Amino acid sequence: MERTEQVPAWQLSDGELTTELFAAEQALCREYARMLDLVGEVDHRGVAVDRGFRSTAVMLVRALRVSQREARARVAQATTALPVLRIALAAGDLNREHAAEIASVLAQAPDSVTPDDLADSETTLVALARQAPPFTVRKVAQRIRSYWDFDGADPDKREQDLARPRREFRYTRTRDGRMRYSGELDAEMADLTEQLFTVLAKPAPADPFGNPDPRTRSQRQGDAIAAVLDLAARAPDVPVKAGERAVATVTVTLDDLERRAGTVVSDGHTPMTVSQLRRLCCDAKVLPAVLNGAGEVLDLGRAVRTATPAQRRALAVRDQGCTAPWCTKGPKWTTPHHIEYWTNLNGGPGGRTDIGNLASICETDHHIVHHEGWDIRLRNGTVEWIPPAWIDPQRRPLHNTAHDPPHAQAA
Known part of the structure; x- marks a missing residue:
């Protein structure tokens, strides 16, 4: 079959460029779905073991030069029954990052989750992945996992955990007086901390000289x-x-x-x-x-x-x-x-x-x-x-206007 020569990207119009960009992404998704089909069949037939490898994942690392983490993820996705996910991948509706997030959370479902609930969760996450980035899918997957853990926990133990939540704080002082710390917060305090970070840790507006917030x-x-x-x-x-x-x-x-x-x-x-x-x-x-x-x-x-x-x-x-x-x-x-x-x-x-x-x-x-x-x-x-002279040689005074109330418009 004769291959059609691709037009260099710089020769495409804006419309052609975006159209081909979306088409290429869909092609990548479909190729990844095909990759999972092949990996699943390799594992099912035991090809890796027949060729002297300890497992299919080890074979992928050696043959495809991927990392162990990537190899294990592909094998897990290829050997888990995820029909809705595989159909969406084959259609080019979601990418490999979406697939990794969805497969990861479904693999962590406790025994108390019924097959119907598992299928519903898969459908929900795939529908979300069709319109949201992987980060959003991960956040929703975490909520689903939290619900599973809460719903499947022993009621008495759950009340004990709520009565004495796990909150830990460990610290050491350095030679120059600084403090290094680590720890853990329960879910309620974790949510509160994130809410505070949303408000208090957002980047400050640019200063009057146009410099952005320099903090990481x-x-x-x-x-x-x-x-x-x-x-x-x-x-x-x-x-x-x-x-x-x-x-x-x-x-x-x-x-x-x-x-x-x-x-x-x-x-x-x-x-x-x-x-x-x-x-x-x-x-x-x-x-x-x-x-x-x-x-x-x-x-x-x-x-x-x-x-x-x-x-x-x-x-x-x-x-x-x-x-x-x-x-x-x-x-x-x-x-x-x-x-x-x-x-x-x-x-x-x-x-x-x-x-x-x-x-x-x-x-x-x-x-x-x-x-x-x-x-x-x-x-x-x-x-x-x-400001100091190194910022403004004329040292012109500035004042805060962010707190000024809006002035009523004249009738």
Whole structure:
């Protein structure tokens, strides 16, 4: 049979290009269905064993140069009764990724699932795969599997599991004071965590200079966890430590404190920079132990005054959330930041803790204002952020408009 020579893709019109693209994808699906037919027949006849291979999967790895994972997946799909799936594949209606997701979940069905229920699940997933990507099929398959596990579980054991859900958290501290952790959450807490990530870990809007959020997904999720912990630490009924909450004693030399440079040490023996101390002092009780050059304690001051509940409510009304120009977080995710910082931690000259010297900033942007050279000022009741010169040489002030209510249109 004479083969028709293909026209190079660059010579096709837009319409021809998309038409051939869809046709090629359907051809791939049909060829994969044919591949499964062949693999199934090879396994049924025992061809692999006759030729000295331990199994059909091993033969596929050697002969087709595919991975062990891919070989096992093909054998599983080829040897499992999945009539609806195979018909859809042969018609080019779904691809090999769809097939892998559907076959995987159906293979995990417990003995309590009846053949009719299994067939219904296959039909449901195939119908979904005809109009949705594999990721969506996987999510729905997980729900089906959860339903099977729940419906087939012993009622008494199920109630015991609900009474004492499996929640684990393991952590270690690194030499530089960081924390590495792992753990496990039950289904309810997993759903809640995903919901929080949906809101708190989404990419921030581009900044006023058009730069996109530079954080990776894992970094955004880490910031989301930090925001949740920061909010919990400010709850009025949080457990206390020695009668007070969020209390730390930090050790700093007078010279370093005045220069706003150098290193301080907390009562947990964790070193930090003075800029870190300044950020932490915005909304925590810190007992400063100020030393002279000989290491003698000059003063062990009283806890630094933080914003009162009334001031926080006033800030929520005035700022309506984080004041960073690019941020959309509401008031509950923010902490009060001192616009003019106090240079003497024991109540000397410096910024006062009053509304005119406070600005609402979320935990993520609090790091930016303290460590990236931004300045903040209050002008006509609006908090303005002044970028560092390396971002904007003219240092033009910016303010948040994301919280502005829509203005009524004139009649």
